[in-house]
Amino acid sequence: MGVASLPQSGRRAEVQSRVLEWYDWLLAAVMFVSFLAAMYCAFVYAPTDAVQGDVQRIFYFHVSIAWLMYLAFFVVFVSSILYLWRREDRWDVFARCSAEIGVVLTTLVLITGMLWGRPIWGTFWSWDARLTSTLILWAIYVVYLMLRAYSDDQLRGARYGAVLGIIGFADVPIVQMSVTWWRTLHPGPVVSLEGQENLPPEMLVGLMVSLVAFTLFYVFIMRQRTRIEWLKEEIARLQDGD
Numbered sequence: 001m002g003v004a005s006l007p008q009s010g011r012r013a014e015v016q017s018r019v020l021e022w023y024d025w026l027l028a029a030v031m032f033v034s035f036l037a038a039m040y041c042a043f044v045y046a047p048t049d050a051v052q053g054d055v056q057r058i059f060y061f062h063v064s065i066a067w068l069m070y071l072a073f074f075v076v077f078v079s080s081i082l083y084l085w086r087r088e089d090r091w092d093v094f095a096r097c098s099a100e101i102g103v104v105l106t107t108l109v110l111i112t113g114m115l116w117g118r119p120i121w122g123t124f125w126s127w128d129a130r131l132t133s134t135l136i137l138w139a140i141y142v143v144y145l146m147l148r149a150y151s152d153d154q155l156r157g158a159r160y161g162a163v164l165g166i167i168g169f170a171d172v173p174i175v176q177m178s179v180t181w182w183r184t185l186h187p188g189p190v191v192s193l194e195g196q197e198n199l200p201p202e203m204l205v206g207l208m209v210s211l212v213a214f215t216l217f218y219v220f221i222m223r224q225r226t227r228i229e230w231l232k233e234e235i236a237r238l239q240d241g242d
Contacts, residue, residue, distance in 0.1 A: 027220050034213035038064075041206035055119050060203075062112040064210040065105050068218050072102030073141065073172055075222075080165035083158065089233070092158045095165050096148055097225040099141050101218060106138040121185055129178040130186035137175055140168040 042060040049056035079095035082088070113131065114124040125131065144164050151157025179186050199207065 024220075024223070027216065027223075031213065031216040031220055034209065034216055038206070038210040038213040041202075041209045046202045046206040047200065052120060055116060058112055058116045060206050060210040061214075062109065062116060063207060064214045065112065066109050067211060068214045069102055069105040069109055069137075070172055070176070071215075071218065072098045072105055073137070073169055076102060076141075076144075076165040077169035080162035083162045084166075092162070093226055093229045093233075095162065096145075097222060097229060099144050099148075099165065100225065101221055103138065103141050103145060105218075106134065106141070109134060110138065117185075126185060128186055129182040129184045130175065133171060133175045133178050137168070137171045140164070140171060144168060 038060065042057050046057070046060070048054055075098040076095045079091045079098065083091035083095060110131075113134075117126070118124050144161055147164060148157050148161045151160070178184060
């Protein structure tokens with residue numbers, strides 16, 4: 001009976017694999033279309049800012065990437081807590097992969113912010129509270145990745161990384177609230193938690209479409225990155241079995 005069930009189990013696994021493959025293609029297609037829509041909204045649909053001119057259009061991508069940066073590090077925070085609590089490797093994989101994506105997003109936030117700041121402030125960088133706290137956030141999670149990469153003991157590195165992933169998240173609300181707590185060059189929030197918007201409707205639509213596009217990008221990249229990690233672990237288990 002066990003032998004007879006093997007073909008059925010194999011067929012089920014094949015069907016699941018095909019479904020996931022089609023899901024990935026669908027997600028990639030929707031992500032591509034959403035990025036096209038985001039670029040249309042940013043460069044065509046949204047009006048030109050009366051004060052900053054066309055350079056303001058980088059706002060749609062800069063702010064969206066910043067929000068996804070928060071999401072990535074929030075996933076690290078939650079996954080690290082669950083790893084220390086449950087001791088399940090999957091939570092460590094989620095935390096590590098999301099930290100990698102978060103560092104890339106933070107780098108893009110800093111770069112787009114500097115490109116936006118140069119024509120507006122006259123300089124690529126100022127030790128503004130928002131910029132400085134964001135740079136500190138980037139450094140924290142670079143250290144997190146270095147700790148994970150160069151740890152001799154994988155389990156110890158996972159534990160230390162989880163602690164750093166939890167403590168490091170404390171800088172996220174500091175980054176967000178820096179423009180409220182301190183006097184900065186950086187503009188204040190354009191959309192508040194109370195639902196008040198400081199944007200024309202066309203600009204708000206452009207921002208929301210861009211946010212959807214980058215959210216899909218995060219989900220897609222996170223899925224591919226975690227799959228690679230699980231495949232590496234499966235290969236390691238098979239090699240140990242030999």
